[in-house]
Amino acid sequence: MTEPTIFELSSPGRKGVTFPKSDVPETKVPQNLARTILPMPEVSEIDVIRHFTRLSQLNYCIDTGFYPLGSCTMKYNPKINEVAARLPGIANVHPLQPEVTVQGNLALMYELQQWLLEISGFAGITMQPAAGAHGEYVGILIIRAYHLSRGDKQRTKMLIPDSAHGTNPASSSMSGFDVVKVATDENGNVDLDSLRSVCDDKVAGLMLTNPNTLGLFEQQVQEVAQIVHEAGGLVYGDGANLNALLGIVRPGDLGIDVMHFNLHKTFSTPHGGGGPGSGPVGVVEKLIDFLPFPVVEMLEPATAELPPYFGLVKPLHSIGRIKSFNGHFGMMVRAYTYINMYGGNGLRRIGENAVLNANYLMSLVKDTYKLAYDRSCMHEFVVEGHWADAPDIHALDIAKRLMDYNFHPPTNYFPLIVPEALMIEPTETESKQSLDDFANALLQIAKEAKENPQLLKDAPHNTPIGRLDEVKAAKDLVLCCWIPENYQ
Ligand SMILES: *Cc1c(COP(=O)(O)O)cnc(C)c1O
Secondary structure, rough: OOOOOOOOOOOOOOOOOOOOOOOOOOOOOOOOOOOOOOOOOOOOOHHHHHHOOOOOOHOOOOOOOOOOOOOOOOOOHHHHHHHHOHHHHHOOOOOOOHHHHHHOOOOOOOOOOHHHHHHHHHOOEEEOOOOOOHHHHHHHHHHHHEEEEEEEOOOOOOEEEOOOOHHHHHHHHHOOOOEEEOEEEOOEEEHHHHHHHOOOOOOEEEEEEOOOOOOOOOOOHHHHHHHHHOOOOOEEEEEHHHHOOOOOHHHHHHHEEEEEEEEEEOOOOOOOOOOOOOOOEOOHHHHHHHOOOOEEEEEEOOOOOOOOEEEEEEEOOOOOOOOOOOOHHHHHHHHHHHHHHHHHHHHHHHHHHHHHHHHHHHHHHHHOOOOOOOOOOOOEEEEEEEEEEOOOOOHHHHHHHHHOOOOOOOOOOOOOOOOEEEEEEEOOOOOOHHHHHHHHHHHHHHHHHOOOHHHHHOOOOOOOOOOOOOOHHHHOOOOOOOOOOOOO
């Protein structure tokens, strides 16, 4: 059997490096250490550079184009964040180093904790969770620990509005709660009657996203919180959409008891592609003792001679450790840099411009794409991607066709309560020009849908590969074409 060609660029004898002549005697590799030699491509340095550069250019990313992926806040990640994260004292630090040798790093974490508390209006915070969904899980465990600590053992229900992100019911049921759905009213708010009808002494809490995933501010948020509190439950805030409130509203002032932040959304640390995120969780005073450990605290304040001393502590009734070491420190450095660069007023302008951009874009397309709820929006809005006079066209076809115009598709088929949903979040980092270009593409596609629907059905046409069977691509992933028979 001839070996299949696994490296198309390989050419026998071609090399990328030349080793200097050996100046030590040759020895045989001991049998127990010898492994099958893996086939390696024979290529020159420029072959390698071109190969990987070309591959990197097949990726669509925020650095190459507009990325209006609703609920994901794909804002530009300022490069200064990366400079900070690569400073040797930050990039090369080891999590097992003695506390006294990492005081600067702990100070950074501490200061970031203080800033997040100031931004959100909470009393305590953990930086541990690895991402938003992990933060939800931690927050729900804190709610559970709180009720159990009071001997309130019958609270088994977690209330979740039907517009919620899928991670909300997932985190709740992973924590052992029964998920109970709450309806949305005709204005896109939590339906108060529906909420009242499920509130009783079995309610552990409600998971609320504000602005909700329809991009709308919950107009009765304080009433919602009051109803849940009167039933003895706590209110969890899904803070993934904090971008819209930044510097304007503090969730802690709205009746939220525990909330996760998404540093990788609101605070511009990169995300997507399975890279690390960071989902700190803020809590009100009465939940501080349940936070996971370790938490960074200032153990000794600064004196005239000495800087403050920071340490890692375990809260009194901690739910335990939920992440190795101290969480994703590199993400914290990036968020710290971002907040430091903008300052309080800058953060407020981020929130204002995120909302302005979304409303501007919405106004350009709303006569062509039906709005799910015709209200001014917050940082994002949801339209229906279908028309009566183009019956074969679905949101998916519009999303795919946008790729031909070199735009990343919006989130689609979410939230679940909007048929053929297209959820569009421009973020504050886009210019009027790019919003206009995107709106024009959407309007053009609406026209194509009626005049030449097949063009949308076959899209994308200009991408490296055409339309995928997405289920098969996810379930039947082939990453390696050939493994040598004697590979161990
Ligand atoms: C992104 C998001 C989450 C989950 O955050 P991850 O970091 O992706 O786990 C939860 N809720 C909402 C509304 C989100 O947009």
